[in-house]
Amino acid sequence: MIxxxxxGIGLLIMTAIVFMAACKKNDIPPKPTPIPPxxxxxxxxxxxxxFFQQMIIPxxxxxxxxxxxxxxxxxxxxxxxxDDTQSCADCHFQENAFGDPNQFSxxxxxxxxxxxxxxxxxxxxxxxxxxxxxxxxxxEQIIQPVINPIEMNALWSDxxxxxxxxxxxxxxxxxxxxxxxxxxxxxxKVMAQFLRTVVSSESKYDKWRKGEYxxxxxxxxxxxxxxxxxxxxxxxxxxxxxxxxxxxHPLAGMQFSDYLLHNNGLDxxxxxxxxxxxxGDPNDFGRFKTPSLRNVEVSAPYMHDGRFETLTEVIEHYNxxxxxxSTIDPFMKYTxxxxxxxxxxxxxxxxxxxxxxxxxFLADTSxxxxx
Numbered sequence: 001m002i003x004x005x006x007x008g009i010g011l012l013i014m015t016a017i018v019f020m021a022a023c024k025k026n027d028i029p030p031k032p033t034p035i036p037p038x039x040x041x042x043x044x045x046x047x048x049x050x051f052f053q054q055m056i057i058p059x060x061x062x063x064x065x066x067x068x069x070x071x072x073x074x075x076x077x078x079x080x081x082x083d084d085t086q087s088c089a090d091c092h093f094q095e096n097a098f099g100d101p102n103q104f105s106x107x108x109x110x111x112x113x114x115x116x117x118x119x120x121x122x123x124x125x126x127x128x129x130x131x132x133x134x135x136x137x138x139x140e141q142i143i144q145p146v147i148n149p150i151e152m153n154a155l156w157s158d159x160x161x162x163x164x165x166x167x168x169x170x171x172x173x174x175x176x177x178x179x180x181x182x183x184x185x186x187x188x189k190v191m192a193q194f195l196r197t198v199v200s201s202e203s204k205y206d207k208w209r210k211g212e213y214x215x216x217x218x219x220x221x222x223x224x225x226x227x228x229x230x231x232x233x234x235x236x237x238x239x240x241x242x243x244x245x246x247x248x249h250p251l252a253g254m255q256f257s258d259y260l261l262h263n264n265g266l267d268x269x270x271x272x273x274x275x276x277x278x279x280g281d282p283n284d285f286g287r288f289k290t291p292s293l294r295n296v297e298v299s300a301p302y303m304h305d306g307r308f309e310t311l312t313e314v315i316e317h318y319n320x321x322x323x324x325x326s327t328i329d330p331f332m333k334y335t336x337x338x339x340x341x342x343x344x345x346x347x348x349x350x351x352x353x354x355x356x357x358x359x360x361f362l363a364d365t366s367x368x369x370x371x
Contacts, residue, residue, distance in 0.1 A: 041066045041176045044193075049201035051209050053253035055124040057196070061139065061189045069370075070172045071194025074187060076369040079162045080146055081108050082154035088145065088191075089369065095362055097121050097295035098198065103306035107151045114272065116306035118291060119299050121361070124196035126259050131288045131304045133261055134278045138195060142188040156184040163187065198367050200294050204355035206254070215355070221345075222352025227251070230318075230339040243318070243339060243349050247331040248290045256293035256356065262329045263287045265322020266303060274304065286327050297357045311350050319346070 041064035048055055057063060074080065078087045091105040092098040100117030107113070115131050123129075129141035145151045146159060160183060163169050173182050176190060207213035215223060226249075228242020248264075249256045261275050263286040270276075276285035288304045302308040308317065321338035322328060333339055341349070361367075 039175055040178065044068060046197075049199065049206070049254070051206075051254050052201065053125060053255070055196065057124070058137070058139075061192060063193055063196070064176055066172050066175045067190040067193040068197055069194075070169065070176065071190040071192065072367075073169070073370055074163075074191050075194060076371060080154065080159055081152040082158070083108050084162075086152060091117050091151075092120050094364075094367055095298065097200070097299045097362065098367075099299040101300065103301050105151070107148070108153050109150075111150045113150050115304050116301060118289075119295065120195060121198060121200045121294055122255060122292060123198065125253065125255050126257075126292075128259065128289065132275045132278050133289050138192045139185070139188045142191050142195075143184055146184075159187070160184065200358040200361040201254070202360040203294065203358040206358070208355070209254075216351065218348045218351040219355055220352075222348035222350065223355075225341070225345055225349050226352055230333045231336040232340070235336055237336070239333075239336065241340065243315075243341060243345070244331060244333065245293075245349075248329075249293050257290045259290060259292075261287040261289055262331075263325065263327045264318075265324070265328050265332045265334055266307070266317070268323045268325050270325070272305065283327060286325060293353060294356050295358055295362070297354045298362065311353060312346070315341070315346050315349060 044063035044065050044067075046055065046057065046063050074088075076087050076089045078084050078090075080087060086108045091100050093101065096119070098120035103116060104112040104114065105117045118131065123138055126138075127136070129135040129138060130144075135141040135144065143156075146154050147156060163173075163182065164180075170180055170182075173186065173190075174180055177186060204213050204219075208215060225243040226245045228240040228244070229238045230242050230244030231237055231239030233239045233241065248258055248260070248262055250258055261284070263274075267286065270286045273285050275287040276282065278284070291299075296302075296311065300309055300311075302311075302314050308314050318332075319339045319341050321334035321336065322332045324334050328334065
């Protein structure tokens with residue numbers, strides 16, 4: 001009897017211990033599910049090509065691997081246009097140094113613009129964008145063609161909705177900016193990142209600077225003419241019978257442009273006021289941004305209105321001295337009867353200009369369509 005009572009009490013105690021252990025275990029709060037770390041963008045290391053000036057990269061838009069990838073995709077995406085038929089690349093062709101071989105670009109509604117499409121090479125070394133320098137930054141420049149009624153004719157709000165519907169885009173934007181909220185500024189920034197990487201730096205001229213190429217006699221003479229003052233030495237204005245290119249297309253910085261605005265004597269009566277349309281200042285009438293001469297061999301037609309189809313025509317214009325007007329640049333030699341270059345001088349100057357063609361750049365698949 002006593003033995004049975006002891007066994008019963010033992011069972012009760014064991015049951016109580018098991019029950020208390022179970023209760024204690026249930027009282028322990030579950031371990032929280034680990035939160036994965038926020039994945040940020042991957043920094044992209046940029047190195048300026050040899051002899052180039054330093055690229056000024058905005059502090060609020062640093063290079064990132066994901067940002068550059070996004071920008072490249074968007075540059076080639078037709079969804080940035082109002083009717084999903086035209087991308088930025090449809091007016092900026094890589095084989096033409098990201099310029100337009102047509103005199104005027106045609107928008108989605110079949111309407112032509114009135115200025116020649118500028119090349120998009122080495123934009124990170126430039127400032128004041130468009131022919132009339134109306135945009136101070138590359139990011140600002142990118143905003144405008146999308147909403148221009150002649151060009152892509154879209155609303156940014158519609159473009160953003162199309163981008164938000166793309167899961168790959170949104171995943172990349174989340175990495176770059178840490179948010180799924182995006183607007184036109186986010187798009188412009190990643191496109192600017194990509195376009196700043198579109199750099200031409202492997203022409204024959206670049207290789208000559210590095211001691212990897214030797215000019216032919218014609219190229220060397222053309223280079224000499226490029227650097228010399230134009231005009232008659234006997235007129236006492238520093239003339240050297242040169243081609244007088246270097247004033248507006250300086251060698252310093254390796255960009256072959258001062259990127260400033262000049263009236264290069266195209267007209268006496270202006271049908272396009274250039275910078276004057278922006279400022280309203282008569283002193284700006286007929287002044288346009290100086291384009292780079294890099295890849296000039298493949299970026300025809302030339303001038304803001306694409307009036308010249310060949311380099312021969314361009315040189316003939318400067319050789320003539322240009323057309324006088326109230327704002328013509330003092331570097332133009334219209335008062336001295338032009339440059340008076342010989343036929344051989346003209347051929348040699350063109351030979352030098354062709355050394356600025358960068359075959360590697362024109363075929364670089366890292367700039368081509370990712371689709």
